[in-house]
Amino acid sequence: MxxxxxxxxxxxxxxxxxxxxxxxxxxxxxxCARPAAAEPVLVRYVPDGDTVILANNxxxxxxxxxxxxxQQDEQPAQALxxxxxxxxxxxxxxQGNKALAVYGQDDEDRxxxxxxxxxxxxxxxxxxxxxxxxxxxxxxxxxxxxxxDCYIESERMARDAxxxxxGHRDHAARASxxxxxxxxxFQRVTGRVVRVNHGGGATWVNLEGRFAVRIxxxxxxxxxxxxxxxxxxxxxxxxxxLYAAKGELxxxxxxxxxxxxxxxxxxGPTPVYNP
Numbered sequence: 001m002x003x004x005x006x007x008x009x010x011x012x013x014x015x016x017x018x019x020x021x022x023x024x025x026x027x028x029x030x031x032c033a034r035p036a037a038a039e040p041v042l043v044r045y046v047p048d049g050d051t052v053i054l055a056n057n058x059x060x061x062x063x064x065x066x067x068x069x070x071q072q073d074e075q076p077a078q079a080l081x082x083x084x085x086x087x088x089x090x091x092x093x094x095q096g097n098k099a100l101a102v103y104g105q106d107d108e109d110r111x112x113x114x115x116x117x118x119x120x121x122x123x124x125x126x127x128x129x130x131x132x133x134x135x136x137x138x139x140x141x142x143x144x145x146x147x148x149d150c151y152i153e154s155e156r157m158a159r160d161a162x163x164x165x166x167g168h169r170d171h172a173a174r175a176s177x178x179x180x181x182x183x184x185x186f187q188r189v190t191g192r193v194v195r196v197n198h199g200g201g202a203t204w205v206n207l208e209g210r211f212a213v214r215i216x217x218x219x220x221x222x223x224x225x226x227x228x229x230x231x232x233x234x235x236x237x238x239x240x241x242l243y244a245a246k247g248e249l250x251x252x253x254x255x256x257x258x259x260x261x262x263x264x265x266x267x268g269p270t271p272v273y274n275p
Contacts, residue, residue, distance in 0.1 A: 134164020
């Protein structure tokens with residue numbers, strides 16, 4: 001049989017592969033497509049991988065991503081913080097430091113920063129681009145959950161490839177039993193659920209060690225199936241900002257995207273929230 005026939009047999013497979021890849025990119029881009037109503041902004045400075053300062057001195061915190069922390073006071077920069085910052089700088093510089101902003105339903109945080117999604121003029125969503133490269137973690141803080149599905153899918157691409165934070169040992173999930181009351185900052189924590197109860201206007205999920213996940217009552221509406229006694233004995237991974245209170249470490253979770261459950265330590269994770 002002529003070689004040309006052999007080549008024609010391969011072509012459908014190659015074509016199918018690139019067609020599938022193309023559809024994945026289209027679907028991802030579509031879910032993060034910039035709305036028509038967006039405010040043109042000019043970026044003056046990029047201090048870290050999830051924050052920009054505009055020419056009018058307005059500070060914008062990107063919605064949907066938490067990048068590794070840059071150096072603060074006497075605290076050294078976290079692993080990949082410089083890479084995240086520099087990647088964001090390069091993306092913006094390549095398009096004249098111009099961007100388009102869509103502000104969140106909650107448009108300001110407790111630090112006085114404006115909360116917004118940012119796109120480049122070519123349509124690139126900046127948070128999604130950083131997440132795709134493993135330069136941060138997807139975060140969901142209601143009511144600013146628009147484009148969350150896009151951000152989760154972008155993170156999943158990096159996670160599957162063990163890129164960036166997903167392949168760096170400094171950013172591996174930590175066991176709840178290995179933390180102490182001085183642990184702070186954004187962390188991924190794993191542990192076995194030992195108790196689920198309600199009190200003080202919140203649902204509490206306690207892990208082994210002195211670690212508690214707090215879910216405020218007003219945020220239970222985001223959970224299709226809120227935590228209950230069936231969670232006891234399962235492995236839980238939670239992401240968020242740690243703080244100490246009443247002799248234990250705590251993390252407040254406001255959306256199920258911050259949680260993953262496993263039937264046991266050897267099982268694969270199952271997101272509590274699925275896009």
